[in-house]
Amino acid sequence: MKRVYFIGIGGIGMSAVARYFHAKGFGVCGYDLTPSPITDQLIKEGIDVHFSEDLNKIPQEFFSPADTLIVYTPAIPAEHIELSFFVANGYRVIKRAEILGEITRMERALCVAGTHGKTTTSTLLAHLLRQSHVDCNAFLGGISNNYHSNLLLSDKSDLAVVEADEFDRSFHKLTPYMAIITSADPDHLDIYGTAANYRESFEHFTSLIQPNGVLLLKAGAPVAPRLAEGVRLFTYSCDDIRADYYASDISIREGRMFFSWHYPEGCLRDIELGVPVRINVENAVAAMAIAHLNGITLNELRVGIASFRGSHRRFE
Numbered sequence: 001m002k003r004v005y006f007i008g009i010g011g012i013g014m015s016a017v018a019r020y021f022h023a024k025g026f027g028v029c030g031y032d033l034t035p036s037p038i039t040d041q042l043i044k045e046g047i048d049v050h051f052s053e054d055l056n057k058i059p060q061e062f063f064s065p066a067d068t069l070i071v072y073t074p075a076i077p078a079e080h081i082e083l084s085f086f087v088a089n090g091y092r093v094i095k096r097a098e099i100l101g102e103i104t105r106m107e108r109a110l111c112v113a114g115t116h117g118k119t120t121t122s123t124l125l126a127h128l129l130r131q132s133h134v135d136c137n138a139f140l141g142g143i144s145n146n147y148h149s150n151l152l153l154s155d156k157s158d159l160a161v162v163e164a165d166e167f168d169r170s171f172h173k174l175t176p177y178m179a180i181i182t183s184a185d186p187d188h189l190d191i192y193g194t195a196a197n198y199r200e201s202f203e204h205f206t207s208l209i210q211p212n213g214v215l216l217l218k219a220g221a222p223v224a225p226r227l228a229e230g231v232r233l234f235t236y237s238c239d240d241i242r243a244d245y246y247a248s249d250i251s252i253r254e255g256r257m258f259f260s261w262h263y264p265e266g267c268l269r270d271i272e273l274g275v276p277v278r279i280n281v282e283n284a285v286a287a288m289a290i291a292h293l294n295g296i297t298l299n300e301l302r303v304g305i306a307s308f309r310g311s312h313r314r315f316e
Helices: 012-023 037-044 081-088 096-106 118-130 167-173 195-206 279-293 298-307
Strands: 003-007 027-031 048-050 068-072 092-095 108-113 137-144 149-152 159-163 178-181 214-218 232-236 246-253 256-263 266-273
Touching (some): 003 081, 012 027, 081 092, 092 096, 096 108, 096 167, 108 118, 118 137, 118 159, 118 178, 178 279, 214 279, 232 279, 246 266, 246 279, 256 279
Parallel strands (some): 003 027, 003 068, 027 048, 108 159, 137 159, 214 232
Antiparallel strands (some): 137 149, 246 256, 256 266
16 A cells, blocks of 8 residues: 545544654545645645545546555445545545544544543643653544644553544454543433444444453443453542542642542542543543553653643643
8 A cells, every 4th residue: 555545635544644654654535525624734744635526536546446545434425426435436435434444444543432522631631641751653533632633642651542432333443451441421412322232332332442451441431341251440530539540639729620549559639630520530530540550750741741731622
């Protein structure tokens, strides 16, 4: 494979994968329905993007089934002119989730799933790792305010933070090394039909965690894990002291939020959280747990939490 063509390249998740392959030296271009700040940035970075269903707009070198991969988003209709052409002419055509799944098997993937909170939690986890001695790659479902991007690349770390999207069962294509489930409140019932089916999809997701990996589950989430041999299970909560990881002493002083973080071996006291709102304390508890399990020091956790600036459009 030398080139990747993206149909729906302007999506928040698709653009991150497009940037990844562009950074790795592959030929990359794509289609999207309308211009946006994301497509403007892709073009600025040297990626060819067009906005009409027109095969003539695709560079000639991409018409080579032997070494061109086609990636599309589920939002693209089956009758889309470009998608129909590539399917009919023998190209390898896959959804974004499948190529992201390939990446999770190339790296040690830290996957964040859940109805709520996955963008902020994954962005926070990526920031904690990035500003520490550990570092990481990251494929985020939002724009990090710290890095002004939804993609982080590392030349020294094989960890990859991945937002695991349950829409269209996309997260079933992933192979996590460690995973967080923030919640499993029913959503996307146009796909799943019932709340029970929705929750079952999260249970299947837990079965995909690699042996000797980790599942960090929100305490009380209606998910019955199906874990491979050797996978460790931990729970977390904003303030439930029965969880393995939880917060206490949550307070607001002079407009800034503080809390103490409890982990199985002890407590890190009086941490300042760089973003507001109590739900972000819960997100921080989870992100700090996975970061600590991957070798971040307590002092790096303290510094990283204080310097986190959130995700674009979340509580801005």
